[in-house]
Every structure is written in C-alpha cells, then in structure tokens.
Amino acid sequence: xxxxxxxQFLQRNGVGFTMLPHSTPAISIDDAAKQRGISSHIxxxxxxxxxxxxxxxxxxxxxxxxxxxxKVRAHFNCRRTTCVNAEEVAHxxxxxxxxxxxxxxxxxxxxxxxxxxxxxxxxxxxSGSDMAGIMLRTEDVLKFCKPQFSHITKAINTP
Numbered sequence: 001x002x003x004x005x006x007x008q009f010l011q012r013n014g015v016g017f018t019m020l021p022h023s024t025p026a027i028s029i030d031d032a033a034k035q036r037g038i039s040s041h042i043x044x045x046x047x048x049x050x051x052x053x054x055x056x057x058x059x060x061x062x063x064x065x066x067x068x069x070x071k072v073r074a075h076f077n078c079r080r081t082t083c084v085n086a087e088e089v090a091h092x093x094x095x096x097x098x099x100x101x102x103x104x105x106x107x108x109x110x111x112x113x114x115x116x117x118x119x120x121x122x123x124x125x126x127s128g129s130d131m132a133g134i135m136l137r138t139e140d141v142l143k144f145c146k147p148q149f150s151h152i153t154k155a156i157n158t159p
Contacts, residue, residue: 004128005094009104010136013144017136025130026098029063036124036133040064043133044123044141046100048089048109051078056092060102061114065153072112075150101126102145111147118149 002019010017026032033040043063049072050056057076059067073081086097093105102111102125117123123141124133 002127002129002132006101006103006126006128006134009144010134010140015136015140015144017134017140019127020124020133020135022131022133032133033063036135038124038135042120042123042135044102044117044125046102046126048084048093048100049081050084051076052080053078056084056106056109057081058100058102058105058109058111059114059152060111060117060147061153062116062120065114065116065156068152068154071150071152075112075148075152076110095126095128096130098130099126099128101128102141102147105145111145112152113142113147113149114152115149116153 020036022035026035029040029043033043040063045061045063047059047067049059049069057072059072061067069081090096093100120138122135123138124135127134
C-alpha cells in the first residue's frame, strides 16, 4: 500500500479507510473519479482561498460542484477572497495542487465545508499523492478538521 503523511495520520488515529489507487496520475476530478471507480459527487474537492488580510480558508465541496468564493467571503465577512496560486498552495500546505486534503493542514487555515457534504456517508479525499485517493467516513474527516459549514457552491444553471 502507498504510504503518505495522510495514511500515516489516519493509521495513528485508528481511522478505517480504503485506498483507491490510480494507474496514472489524475489530471482532473473526473479523471480521478473514473480511475477510482466512483462518482465525482463523493469526492471532496478542496480549494485554498485567501482574503485581502492574508487569512486562509480551505473550501471543501462535492467534486461535481464549484466553489463560489463570494459565498466564502460572505460567510467570513471578508472584503475579497481569491484562489491561492499553485506554487503557494504547495508552500503553504505541503501538498501540491491536486493532492490537497482537509487533513493535517496548518492551524492557520480555517476549513469551511458546504452543507451538502453532510449528506454523504462516505467521501474520498486525496491520499497526498496523485496516484491514489482514500475513501473514509465523512464523520471521520469532520472529526479531525472541525470545519465551519455554509452554502458555498455556485448555483448550477440548467437549460
């Protein structure tokens, strides 16, 4: 089994999980879902945002949705939030883009989850490697990252 800082953290804390290996590095949410044999809806998409004062927020939503930075900004009463660039994501979190996980992040990052995540019994998160995901109970993720909750996804326009 692939061993990463995330799998070591879960094992140390007695959290059950299933590794979902990839045959190639995932290049998108849809690619990762296909390689894992799952729906992208149960994948936890993670987006690192920063406000103008330098506060960091990790927005977590179902993989088939999009984060609405304006809703994150409104929740935290910030003037503006923007996505952190790829190079900075790796520097700040220790995870390269595409492998960012809501677990084992610096305490300076506040996690915010979309309310819809609470409807999922299980989710998949990055293992910290682009060669595998991890499936685990949603309640286990919430236990360790202690997020705030709000409605932070963009409305999907249907024809």
